[in-house]
C-alpha cells in the first residue's frame with residue numbers, strides 16, 4: 244500500500260486507541276497499546292524499535308533509521324501518542340471512533356498529534372519497503388505524556404535513555420508546518436522556531452485570622468484578591484524577539500501592509516483566528532487560573548493562595564519576575580510550582596531550506612515563515628540535549644478551517660487531503676535533509 248493511502252489507515256487505527264492522558268497515573272490509559280501498535284508497524288518493515296516504560300503503561304517507542312551517511316549528524320522526528328480527554332457528549336461523533344466523513348478523519352488526536360505520527364509511520368514504512376534510506380540517520384521517537392508536562396515521556400527518555408539521541412543536532416515535531424490562508428492563492432506555512440517558557444506561580448497572602456462578623460483590616464482573602472486582580476488586568480509591554488519580528492515582517496510584506504513596530508497588534512489582527520496564538524507571543528502573559536482560601540463561611544482564614552499561569556518570552560524570565568513582584572507588592576509571597584524555559588532557534592540553514600522547498604514543491608502558493616508557539620511541547624525536553632527544535636508537521640488546510648481551535652477542541656478532525664499532502668511534503672523534506 245502506498246504511504247498516502249496507508250497514512251489514513253494508520254491514523255484511523257491510532258485514533259481508535261484511546262490514549263487519554265488525564266495527568267493522573269491512575270486514570271491515564273492506552274499509551275502502552277499505542278506504543279505496541281507503533282513498534283509492530285516499525286518492526287514489520289525491518290526497524291528495531293525499543294519500547295521504554297517510565298511507569299506501568301506509560302510507554303514510548305524509539306527507533307533509528309540508518310541513513311546513507313551515518314557519520315553525519317542525525318535528525319530527530321518526534322511525536323506524542325497521548326491525547327487530552329474528550330467528553331463524548333459534546334462531540335458530534337465518537338471521539339475514539341476514527342470516523343471518516345465530509346473528507347475529514349475525526350477523533351481526539353486528529354490534529355494533536357496522531358496525524359503526524361501516522362504520516363511519519365506511513366512514510367518510513369514505504370521507504371523501508373522500497374529500500375530507500377534517508378541521507379543521514381533519523382531517530383524516530385513516539386512518546387507518552389506530552390499533554391501533562393512530558394514527565395513520563397520525552398523528559399524520561401532524555402534523562403534515562405539519552406543514548407538514543409547521540410549525534411542528533413536537529414529535530415522536527417508538532418505545531419508547525421500548517422497553512423494559514425492570507426487571501427488570494429497565498430498560504431503561509433508557520434514553522435515553529437520558538438516556544439514561550441512556562442512559569443506556573445503560586446501567590447500566597449497571609450493575614451490575621453478571625454471571626455467573619457468582626458472588623459478585620461488584615462484579611463488574607465482580600466489581599467490575595469486585590470493582587471490577583473492586578474495581575475489579571477496587567478498588560479506586559481511588547482517585546483519583539485527575533486522570531487516574532489521575522490514573522491511580522493514577512494506577514495506584513497505578504498499582506499501588503501506597512502508594519503508599525505510600535506503597534507504590532509495591528510498586523511497580528513489581520514491574520515485571522517491564528518492571532519490567538521501569535522498575539523500571545525508579543526509579550527509576557529500572566530493569567531490567574533486557581534484560587535484557594537478558607538474552610539468555613541464565617542471564618543477569616545490566615546492564608547489564601549492563587550495560581551498564575553505565566554508564559555515568558557525567550558530571555559525574559561528575570562525581567563518578568565521582577566515586574567510581577569512589583570505588581571503583587573511586597574506582602575505577597577511568590578512560589579514557583581512548575582518551570583520550563585523558553586526556547587528559540589534561528590530560521591536559517593539547510594534544514595529550513597529543505598522545509599521551504601518541500602512545501603513549495605507541493606504547494607506553489609506556499610511561503611514558510613517562522614513563528615513562536617505561545618504554549619509548550621516536547622521540544623523543550625529535546626532542546627535540553629542541545630538539539631535545534633522545529634515545529635514541522637506539514638498539513639495544507641482549507642482556508643476557512645479554524646485549525647487552532649481544533650487543538651484540544653470539540654470535533655477535532657483532520658482533512659484526508661491534508662494528511663496525504665503531509666506525507667508527500669515529508670518525503671521530499673527527508674530526501675533533502
Ligand SMILES: [Zn+2]
Nearest residue numbers: 355356389417
Ligand atoms: Zn500535541
